[in-house]
Amino acid sequence: MxxxxxxxxxxxxxxxxxxxxxxxxxxxxxxxxxxxxxxxxxxxxxxxxxxxxxxxxxxxxxxxxxxxxxxxxxxxxxxxxxxxxxxxxxxxxxxxxxxxxxxxxxxxxxxxxxxxxxxxxxxxxxxxxxxxxxxxxxxxxxxxxxxxxxxxLVPSDVSAVMFTANPVTRDRSEILINASWGLGESIVGGTVTPDTFVVRKRDLAIESRHVAERSG
Known part of the structure; x- marks a missing residue:
């Protein structure tokens, strides 16, 4: 097929x-x-x-x-x-x-x-x-x-990539989210430094956040 x-x-x-x-x-x-x-x-x-x-x-x-x-x-x-x-x-x-x-x-x-x-x-x-x-x-x-x-294609003002296990620490109890303006390809391709959020799966509490500096 x-x-x-x-x-x-x-x-x-x-x-x-x-x-x-x-x-x-x-x-x-x-x-x-x-x-x-x-x-x-x-x-x-x-x-x-x-x-x-x-x-x-x-x-x-x-x-x-x-x-x-x-x-x-x-x-x-x-x-x-x-x-x-x-x-x-x-x-x-x-x-x-x-x-x-x-x-x-x-x-x-x-x-x-x-x-x-x-x-x-x-x-x-x-x-x-x-x-x-x-x-x-x-x-x-x-x-x-x-x-x-x-x-x-869905035009977007903001896009995000979510990992249901933290790929940095390999902790499966955490969710890691990378977010940035525009389409998501800039995040996946590494052309921008995204905002990063670590969320605890158990109660969806935000454990940490890092907001990237924006130029201009």
């Missing part, structure tokens, strides 16, 4: 949709999640098998274009702005998170722009940065497989 929509049962299969999409699809079962679809690892495997083609083959382009038009219909917008997000099968692992390693493209609009962003996400699977990260973490390139999520 080349395209799966968030919330479909098959969209929980990590081997087909990668860690990010599998988790989002599970979340979509009980919470409001922006609409989106996933180009599966199967679709990218078929593309790669096409003698190393750098541009997407016609069947891949057609499936992506049809899905984007379907998203436009569901959103009620002719050319919805989307986030194009990599979702690898081995990201968010116990020993390697791959945070900020693969590419994400925001504010993408129109079929051709989406196709280009998806192709660039695919290229990031073997970027020098990712190859070095895999080497340092003892991960074989043979196991590298990628899916890509195309998801309705």
């Amino acid at each position: 080349d395209v799966l929509w968030l919330g479909q049962p098959a969209c929980h299969d990590l081997s087909m949709v990668g860690g990010k999409v599998a988790c989002l699809s599970q979340l979509a079962a009980d919470y409001r999640v922006p609409l989106g679809f996933c180009l599966t690892t199967v679709a990218f495997d078929r593309w790669t098998a096409g003698e190393g083609a750098t541009s997407p083959p016609p069947p891949f382009r057609d499936a992506l274009a049809d899905a984007y038009l379907g998203l436009a219909e569901r959103c009620g917008v002719p050319d919805p702005r989307v986030a194009v997000r990599s979702s690898a099968i081995d990201e968010d692992g116990r020993n390697a998170s791959f945070a900020g390693q693969y590419e994400t493209y925001l504010n993408i609009m129109g079929i051709e722009a989406v196709i280009e962003a998806v192709a660039r996400c695919r290229e990031s699977l073997r970027s020098p940065r990712v190859l070095e990260y895999r080497r340092k973490n003892g991960l074989s390139l043979d196991s590298a497989r990628l899916a890509v999520l195309v998801q309705q």
Whole structure:
């Protein structure tokens, strides 16, 4: 299956949709999640098998274009702005998170722009940065497989990333939240110093907070 929509049962299969999409699809079962679809690892495997083609083959382009038009219909917008997000099968692992390693493209609009962003996400699977990260973490390139999520973009004044276990202290009784102005990619990519809050799970009390200095 080349395209799966968030919330479909098959969209929980990590081997087909990668860690990010599998988790989002599970979340979509009980919470409001922006609409989106996933180009599966199967679709990218078929593309790669096409003698190393750098541009997407016609069947891949057609499936992506049809899905984007379907998203436009569901959103009620002719050319919805989307986030194009990599979702690898081995990201968010116990020993390697791959945070900020693969590419994400925001504010993408129109079929051709989406196709280009998806192709660039695919290229990031073997970027020098990712190859070095895999080497340092003892991960074989043979196991590298990628899916890509195309998801309705929600404009935001403030964004946050929440860890349900403190990744700094490894304390599972704490929640760590990083927050900053604008879209969340600046936090994940490390281009801003976010505000940081540590919250105690037991009673949701804030144990500590650090508000980053703002320039200007």
